[in-house]
Amino acid sequence: MLDSARDLVCQLGPRAVTVDQIAAAAGVGKQTIYRWWPSKSSVIMDALIELTDPDPADLPDSTYEAVRLQMRRVAGMFASRNGELIRELVADSQGDPALAKDFRDRFFAHRRARGAASLEKGIATGELRADLDVEDALDVLYGPLWLQLLVGHRPLSQAAADRVLDLVWPGLKNSKSRLAPKKTT
Amino acid sequence: MLDSARDLVCQLGPRAVTVDQIAAAAGVGKQTIYRWWPSKSSVIMDALIELTDPDPADLPDSTYEAVRLQMRRVAGMFASRNGELIRELVADSQGDPALAKDFRDRFFAHRRARGAASLEKGIATGELRADLDVEDALDVLYGPLWLQLLVGHRPLSQAAADRVLDLVWPGLKNSKSRLAPKKTT
DNA sequence: GTTGTCCGAGACTTTGGGTCTCGGATTCGG
DNA sequence: CCGAATCCGAGACCCAAAGTCTCGGACAAC
Numbered sequence: 001m002l003d004s005a006r007d008l009v010c011q012l013g014p015r016a017v018t019v020d021q022i023a024a025a026a027g028v029g030k031q032t033i034y035r036w037w038p039s040k041s042s043v044i045m046d047a048l049i050e051l052t053d054p055d056p057a058d059l060p061d062s063t064y065e066a067v068r069l070q071m072r073r074v075a076g077m078f079a080s081r082n083g084e085l086i087r088e089l090v091a092d093s094q095g096d097p098a099l100a101k102d103f104r105d106r107f108f109a110h111r112r113a114r115g116a117a118s119l120e121k122g123i124a125t126g127e128l129r130a131d132l133d134v135e136d137a138l139d140v141l142y143g144p145l146w147l148q149l150l151v152g153h154r155p156l157s158q159a160a161a162d163r164v165l166d167l168v169w170p171g172l173k174n175s176k177s178r179l180a181p182k183k184t185t
Numbered sequence: 186m187l188d189s190a191r192d193l194v195c196q197l198g199p200r201a202v203t204v205d206q207i208a209a210a211a212g213v214g215k216q217t218i219y220r221w222w223p224s225k226s227s228v229i230m231d232a233l234i235e236l237t238d239p240d241p242a243d244l245p246d247s248t249y250e251a252v253r254l255q256m257r258r259v260a261g262m263f264a265s266r267n268g269e270l271i272r273e274l275v276a277d278s279q280g281d282p283a284l285a286k287d288f289r290d291r292f293f294a295h296r297r298a299r300g301a302a303s304l305e306k307g308i309a310t311g312e313l314r315a316d317l318d319v320e321d322a323l324d325v326l327y328g329p330l331w332l333q334l335l336v337g338h339r340p341l342s343q344a345a346a347d348r349v350l351d352l353v354w355p356g357l358k359n360s361k362s363r364l365a366p367k368k369t370t
Numbered sequence: 371g372t373t374g375t376c377c378g379a380g381a382c383t384t385t386g387g388g389t390c391t392c393g394g395a396t397t398c399g400g
Numbered sequence: 401c402c403g404a405a406t407c408c409g410a411g412a413c414c415c416a417a418a419g420t421c422t423c424g425g426a427c428a429a430c
Contacts (some may be wrong), residue, residue, distance in 0.1 A: 015280045029409040091276035095200045136348050143328030163321050170355040212380040
């Protein structure tokens with residue numbers, strides 16, 4: 001049933017798909033959908049989570065490289081069909097506090113925690129400033145990508161993510177550290 | 186007529202107000218509204234622009250202070266009733282490309298140009314890195330504020346804007362400059 | 371005074387999310 | 401093995417609000 005939702009959303013986009021279509025495709029009554037989800041947007045969110053959750057795993061040891069890879073993955077996701085889903089969900093979240101909370105708790109927080117883990121590791125190894133505020137740093141790193149996703153004033157690319165990181169890095173890194181980040185392309 | 190729209194939107198919020206209400210309050214037929222604007226969202230955008238455009242003027246000479254003041258103003262605006270308008274417009278822009286373009290061209294670009302001017306001035310005076318990419322820098326400075334506005338994972342405050350600037354500043358400033366930014370609170 | 375244009379008023383259409391109802395199938399109790 | 405209660409697909413229905421169409425009165429032009 002979620003499968004049908006996922007397929008349709010991928011095929012038509014989240015805006016174009018209707019609840020009736022999902023119900024029909026799943027061979028299920030509309031009422032049954034509303035038995036499990038409170039709104040269409042919730043269904044889409046579950047589809048998004050199922051579509052994007054398989055991720056973590058192997059990160060480089062270098063904090064710089066790890067963060068860079070994570071940012072690139074996010075930029076790639078934003079630029080893909082999933083970015084469209086995210087845009088739609090953020091849009092619907094304005095003016096639906098329950099959905100907004102759900103989005104933050106079930107999608108946003110998970111990914112943010114992964115980013116936070118990398119930064120905390122970097123603090124522990126001394127690659128990042130000891131007094132770094134992780135929350136602030138995450139906003140600074142990923143805020144630009146979200147801005148590009150939601151306002152669309154510039155194309156979203158992995159190169160853009162790299163530029164953001166390089167621009168911000170001097171404010172994050174432990175200036176006493178001798179290890180300059182080696183830039184591998 | 187725009188006055189009525191502005192008043193109603195301020196009073197009830199952009200989501201709750203209907204075109205019929207605006208028409209009634211302006212003592213005008215609905216058709217007449219659609220003679221000038223293509224959609225309800227467009228009306229709201231004009232109201233927003235009228236509500237927020239009076240701004241520029243006196244900035245401190247110090248680039249750091251100037252940018253800080255501009256960021257604080259944006260944070261203040263985001264936290265006010267106008268922030269609600271902006272959220273709504275960004276939401277409606279997803280899935281309405283014409284509105285999205287209008288939003289970028291008539292609201293976003295203007296404010297961005299002011300920020301760019303400050304940065305360019307800073308480059309010219311040597312306070313900022315000569316090779317700074319202004320577009321990238323603007324995304325990095327304001328992206329976090331937009332993220333907080335649209336996702337709502339953290340409270341939006343002027344203090345948050347200050348923290349963003351301080352975190353990012355080392356990557357923007359001309360490291361050869363002797364003038365450390367003096368932090369006035 | 372007649373004709374034409376403009377526009378307030380409000381009825382109407384449309385669209386899609388969400389609810390209600392029916393009837394058949396499946397399951398449980400005796 | 402049979403009656404009763406539950407579940408659920410199907411689809412009719414409701415509702416709100418954006419956007420369109422139509423009427424009729426007011427004013428202007430000639």
